[in-house]
Amino acid sequence: EAEVAQSPRYKITEKSQAVAFWCDPISGHATLYWYRQILGQGPELLVQFQDESVVDDSQLPKDRFSAERLKGVDSTLKIQPAELGDSAMYLCASRLGGHLDTEAFFGQGTRLTVV
Amino acid sequence: GEDVEQSLFLSVREGDSSVINCTYTDSSSTYLYWYKQEPGAGLQLLTYIFSNMDMKQDQRLTVLLNKKDKHLSLRIADTQTGDSAIYFCADSSGGSYIPTFGRGTSLIVHP
Numbered sequence: 481e482a483e484v485a486q487s488p489r490y491k492i493t494e495k496s497q498a499v500a501f502w503c504d505p506i507s508g509h510a511t512l513y514w515y516r517q518i519l520g521q522g523p524e525l526l527v528q529f530q531d532e533s534v535v536d537d538s539q540l541p542k543d544r545f546s547a548e549r550l551k552g553v554d555s556t557l558k559i560q561p562a563e564l565g566d567s568a569m570y571l572c573a574s575r576l577g578g579h580l581d582t583e584a585f586f587g588q589g590t591r592l593t594v595v
Numbered sequence: 596g597e598d599v600e601q602s603l604f605l606s607v608r609e610g611d612s613s614v615i616n617c618t619y620t621d622s623s624s625t626y627l628y629w630y631k632q633e634p635g636a637g638l639q640l641l642t643y644i645f646s647n648m649d650m651k652q653d654q655r656l657t658v659l660l661n662k663k664d665k666h667l668s669l670r671i672a673d674t675q676t677g678d679s680a681i682y683f684c685a686d687s688s689g690g691s692y693i694p695t696f697g698r699g700t701s702l703i704v705h706p
Contacts, residue, residue: 484637511692522699584692587637
């Protein structure tokens with residue numbers, strides 16, 4: 481069964497270090513999202529891609545976060561430098577796209593702990 | 596305030612029905628979603644409802660939508676221990692398909 485792949489599953493990093501997460505969406509899915517889920521809260525959208533283009537990054541803290549999807553397939557989310565408050569689950573989701581497509585499929589997430 | 600609000604906890608006995616409630620503020624939401632998250636896992640879409648519907652049933656799940664009051668509920672019939680998880684209500688922000696999530700309701704099913 482097709483699924484959204486994310487790696488690593490868990491990451492522990494020291495504050496001020498750089499960290500990167502990778503997401504491989506379901507094949508053929510044009511739309512890709514990165515969400516951040518702080519413990520005890522719901523996921524919050526960080527960035528949305530349509531193919532290789534950023535559609536919405538209004539909630540992405542651009543002083544330290546960056547995201548790219550160079551070939552419109554897999555995507556990388558980077559944090560540099562990491563801060564203690566960045567500890568959270570980072571979820572990637574993808575959607576086929578198109579007017580009648582409603583379901584976003586989520587990966588298992590990367591749990592980041594900043595110490 | 597939050598765009599999507601849910602109560603944080605619900606405890607039910609196995610075999611009973613569970614009802615999880617949600618209110619949202621974005622009247623332009625085209626779709627409203629219910630997602631399930633098991634410990635340490637990603638989100639699984641359980642069901643969704645178009646904003647022009649008031650009810651949708653899918654096996655043990657029943658979704659009720661009161662668009663006037665911007666109230667959404669998820670009823671799980673014959674709740675099982677395997678239903679224990681966090682349930683997220685989400686609207687589609689600004690009429691797009693992008694889910695905007697509530698804080699989640701933790702459902703605890705006890706024997």
